[in-house]
């Protein structure tokens with residue numbers, strides 16, 4: 001119930017920046033438990049920092065935004081914290097589905113949590129594996145930069161890891177700095193908005209959209225009518241009729 005209230009809250013806070021959409025960008029946010037995934041998503045979408053959330057089981061947030069003059073609808077899939085097991089990181093099935101569904105993935109760690117940083121390389125590998133042939137753009141966010149006294153990850157380690165993984169890097173604080181968070185998501189959205197629109201139909205379910213996305217190249221699409229051809233055939237029919245009338 002609390003989760004639904006969160007989504008409603010987002011829908012109730014439009015700002016002048018937000019407007020009617022004509023396309024959708026889908027982003028999945030993935031990382032260890034408690035790194036601030038929900039806080040980041042809510043900060044980006046509502047400008048607000050809300051300190052306390054129930055453990056998230058995977059909420060889909062959506063919002064209309066304007067990116068570089070283009071109206072876009074953004075869907076952000078928050079995911080439950082990845083857990084470390086004896087065999088490495090385990091991702092629930094629906095998180096893998098979210099990766100396949102997403103146009104881009106945001107990997108998050110907390111600068112106060114060494115374990116969350118150490119998970120990133122494995123998570124990136126899981127993203128690559130789950131995405132198959134269509135690996136989406138990935139950005140790396142180091143959150144909780146405000147907690148200077150609790151920092152466990154040196155500020156050089158994040159950029160180094162990002163370079164190794166081939167993704168962009170941003171150090172942010174969901175609690176202290178909206179512009180950093182906005183900048184990171186906004187740049188990603190700008191990059192995605194420049195790409196050709198996806199061929200999938202909009203849906204509120206990550207899992208169902210995944211199936212559509214994977215299936216779409218195999219579904220034969222009806223060809224759009226060729227106007228030249230239609231005109232030619234129309235003229236042929238007309239002249240045949242005229243010939244019939246004049247010969248009677």
Ligand SMILES: Nc1nc2c(ncn2[C@@H]2O[C@H](COP(=O)(O)OP(=O)(O)OP(=O)(O)O)[C@@H](O)[C@H]2O)c(=O)[nH]1
Nearest residue numbers: 034035036037038039051055056081144173174175
């Ligand atoms: N100081 C500080 N606290 C933060 C920041 N971002 C999140 N938090 C706090 O960190 C805790 C966890 O934040 P969440 O957004 O729930 O983290 P999550 O990654 O969604 O957690 P799970 O749902 O367990 O996966 C909360 O108490 C937040 O208030 C930040 O930038 N600075």
